[in-house]
Amino acid sequence: MQSRIDPSGSQTLSPATGMGPALLSMRNVSKSYGDRKILDGIDLDVAPGEKVALIGPSGSGKTTILRLAIGLVEPEEGTIRIDGRYLWHEEDGGRLRRASNKHTRQVRRSVGIVFQQFNLFPHMSALENVREPLVHTIGLPRPEAEKRAAGLLAKVGLADHLTKRPAQLSGGQQQRVAIARSMALQPRVMLFDEVTSALDPELVGEVLKVVRDLAHETDMSMLIVTHEISFAIDIADRVLMFDTGKIIEEGPPSQVLKAPQEPRTRQFLRAILER
Amino acid sequence: MNSFGWDWSYAISTLPDLFSGLKLTIIATFFGSILAVLIGLVLCLVRMAQIPVLSGLASFWIQLIRGTPLLIQLYFIFYVLPGWGLSLAAFATGVLALGMYYAAYAAEIFRAGIEEIAPGQWEASLTLGMPIPRVWTGVILPQAIVAVIPVLANMVIAMFKETALLSSITIMELLAQGKSVGSIHFRYVEPLTMVGVLYFIVSYTAARMIRRLEGRHAIQN
Ligand SMILES: Nc1ncnc2c1ncn2[C@@H]1O[C@H](COP(=O)(O)OP(=O)(O)OP(=O)(O)O)[C@@H](O)[C@H]1O
Ligand SMILES: [Mg+2]
Numbered sequence: 001m002q003s004r005i006d007p008s009g010s011q012t013l014s015p016a017t018g019m020g021p022a023l024l025s026m027r028n029v030s031k032s033y034g035d036r037k038i039l040d041g042i043d044l045d046v047a048p049g050e051k052v053a054l055i056g057p058s059g060s061g062k063t064t065i066l067r068l069a070i071g072l073v074e075p076e077e078g079t080i081r082i083d084g085r086y087l088w089h090e091e092d093g094g095r096l097r098r099a100s101n102k103h104t105r106q107v108r109r110s111v112g113i114v115f116q117q118f119n120l121f122p123h124m125s126a127l128e129n130v131r132e133p134l135v136h137t138i139g140l141p142r143p144e145a146e147k148r149a150a151g152l153l154a155k156v157g158l159a160d161h162l163t164k165r166p167a168q169l170s171g172g173q174q175q176r177v178a179i180a181r182s183m184a185l186q187p188r189v190m191l192f193d194e195v196t197s198a199l200d201p202e203l204v205g206e207v208l209k210v211v212r213d214l215a216h217e218t219d220m221s222m223l224i225v226t227h228e229i230s231f232a233i234d235i236a237d238r239v240l241m242f243d244t245g246k247i248i249e250e251g252p253p254s255q256v257l258k259a260p261q262e263p264r265t266r267q268f269l270r271a272i273l274e275r
Numbered sequence: 276m277n278s279f280g281w282d283w284s285y286a287i288s289t290l291p292d293l294f295s296g297l298k299l300t301i302i303a304t305f306f307g308s309i310l311a312v313l314i315g316l317v318l319c320l321v322r323m324a325q326i327p328v329l330s331g332l333a334s335f336w337i338q339l340i341r342g343t344p345l346l347i348q349l350y351f352i353f354y355v356l357p358g359w360g361l362s363l364a365a366f367a368t369g370v371l372a373l374g375m376y377y378a379a380y381a382a383e384i385f386r387a388g389i390e391e392i393a394p395g396q397w398e399a400s401l402t403l404g405m406p407i408p409r410v411w412t413g414v415i416l417p418q419a420i421v422a423v424i425p426v427l428a429n430m431v432i433a434m435f436k437e438t439a440l441l442s443s444i445t446i447m448e449l450l451a452q453g454k455s456v457g458s459i460h461f462r463y464v465e466p467l468t469m470v471g472v473l474y475f476i477v478s479y480t481a482a483r484m485i486r487r488l489e490g491r492h493a494i495q496n
Contacts, residue, residue: 070402109404119395123417133403136413185404 021084023048023221024069024111024189029078031064038064040245041078046189049219053232053253056242057268062225063116065242066191069223071108082107083188109137112187116194118178120166126153126177127162133184152180156210172203176210183214190214192224204228211235227272233257241265286465289456293466296452297473303369303448304435310374311434312427315381320411323386333382340379346440348372353444369441369448377434384426388419428485432478439474449473 022045031039039061046052054062067073068080071087079096080087085107089096121129127149134145153162156176166174175195182190192211196204208231215222215235226232232239232253239256241249241264249262260266322333340348349372356362363371392415400410442451453470457463 072398072402105404108402111402113402115395115399117395119393119399121396121399121414123421132413133405136406136409137404181403 021048022046022081023050023083024223025081026065026068027079027081029068029075029080031061031068031073031075038245039068039075042245042247044240044247046221046223048188048221050237051215051222051224051235053236053239054223054225054242055227055229055232055239055256055268057271060242061245062242063193066113066193066223066225069189069191070111070113071104082110109185110188111191112182112185112189113191114175114178114182114193114195116198118166118171118174118198120174120178120181122166125163125165126158126169126180129166129177130181130184133181137185149180149184152183153177156180157206170203171199172206175199175207179207179210179214187220189221189223192222192226194225194227197227229257229269229272241268243268282462282465285460285462286469289453289466289469292452292456293449293469293473296447296449296470297477299366299446300435300438300441300448301477303366303373303438303441303446304431306370307373307377307434307438308431310370311377311381311430314374314378316385318378318382319385319389322382323389337379337382340376345372345376345437346443348376349440349444365441365445368444369438369446373434373438373441376437377430380430381427384423384430385419388423388426389415391422392418425485425489429482432481432485435478435481436474 024044024046026042026044029039029042029044030037042065044065054065056062064073068075069082071080074088079089086096086099087104087107088099090099090103121132124132127146130149130152131142131145134140134148135142140148150159150162153159156179158173158176158180161169161173166177169177175198179195195211196207199207208228211224212231212235214220222235224232224236236253238250239253240247241256241260241262243264249256249260249265255261256265257269260269318333318337322330322337324330349368352363352372353365353368396414396418397410400414405413438448439450441448442454445451447455449470453466454463456466460466
């Protein structure tokens with residue numbers, strides 16, 4: 001498959017921060033389901049270490065953007081690059097052709113994702129969940145994988161729950177296991193998809209704290225879909241407002257979240273605050 | 276001996292023979308089940324893997340087996356295959372026929388279990404970069420198999436009752452023993468009634484045990 005995109009404009013600078021070549025870069029990406037265009041010509045760059053918050057109404061395509069960024073779905077048009085490497089393409093004498101599945105799997109490994117519904121393996125303990133990719137994706141010997149998994153779980157405050165199955169943990173604890181698991185392969189880009197919206201209100205804080213600490217302590221890039229406005233103000237370098245498959249407003253949180261220009265952004269924020 | 280009444284001492288005297296038949300019935304069910312589960316899992320995976328030709332064949336095979344009576348399959352292996360140079364002992368024939376017949380059902384049971392697994396399990400595995408074989412053996416199958424154990428157990432009970440068909444190819448299982456005892460004494464009421472009672476006791480007890488285990492499993496989750 002030949003792509004229409006010219007690969008020569010490779011190393012783009014992230015527009016908002018100028019922190020260097022983008023770690024995640026989407027060019028003219030479109031995605032449809034059936035004949036409904038969900039995303040329409042999206043350009044998106046996330047610089048190394050940059051934390052980007054995605055906001056927007058339900059059905060606007062936020063989850064779809066994350067699924068595209070980690071290669072769970074393939075765009076009909078456009079290119080996606082992770083750390084300079086095309087997710088779905090290989091360069092072949094200046095032209096792009098469809099890459100092998102192996103290539104896609106390799107590139108995807110630099111990206112981690114935390115899902116709204118946790119998606120933990122219910123038949124495995126917390127430790128086994130985190131150990132799983134260490135043993136089976138990167139082939140660490142079991143004792144070393146276990147040591148590293150225990151360390152990751154301790155980091156998210158679950159040192160005392162290593163042997164518990166997901167069903168024996170609270171929603172907040174399960175989501176923290178999921179965060180530890182997605183960190184196991186030391187991704188360079190982390191994606192968070194409304195990681196607190198399936199939780200009881202009293203459990204939201206503990207999970208946001210873990211994400212916040214990660215954001216402040218690591219130099220991972222992050223793309224975070226959230227409806228928690230004060231959380232976004234706290235950790236985001238940049239905010240993107242999505243509506244009907246397009247980015248309609250973007251800028252620093254102080255602008256987009258506190259003094260939005262677009263009427264639809266204003267309307268959306270008002271609706272959230274009134275909930 | 277009154278031919279319309281019920282002779283207790285005769286009924287009880289049939290038990291040793293019936294128990295030896297029951298033992299054979301249980302052994303046939305045991306090996307038949309193992310065969311059915313193993314072949315069924317392979318059939319299911321081959322079918323779901325969408326391998327050109329092979330998956331279609333597996334699919335056709337499942338339809339073929341499900342679309343013909345077990346008795347015909349039994350006769351086919353027992354009377355027709357030897358003509359093609361493949362002859363098996365009666366008991367092996369019985370176990371093989373039971374195993375293959377129920378494998379077609381087990382394949383469908385496994386497929387339902389696999390399709391019930393939340394898509395999020397696949398997504399988590401793929402985004403963690405896990406190799407596809409490991410996703411099957413480490414994530415999907417362990418959950419799917421545990422989920423279908425009660426259904427498989429009910430299938431085994433069905434198979435247990437169907438083993439009566441093996442009497443038609445000279446295997447002295449429970450029903451054949453009952454008929455044999457009856458023919459020796461020219462009286463069938465007691466032995467055949469006792470045969471029915473034994474089938475009932477075993478399958479009823481097993482079904483109750485499955486219900487109990489299911490209940491306990493549901494509480495744990
Ligand atoms: N697999 C799919 N098949 C068909 N339509 C889909 C599929 N996935 C998403 N959609 C549709 O695409 C649109 C965007 O979905 P998406 O999940 O990206 O929205 P979202 O912004 O994450 O919404 P929410 O805030 O509710 O999570 C929705 O209208 C949804 O119904
Ligand atoms: Mg969503």
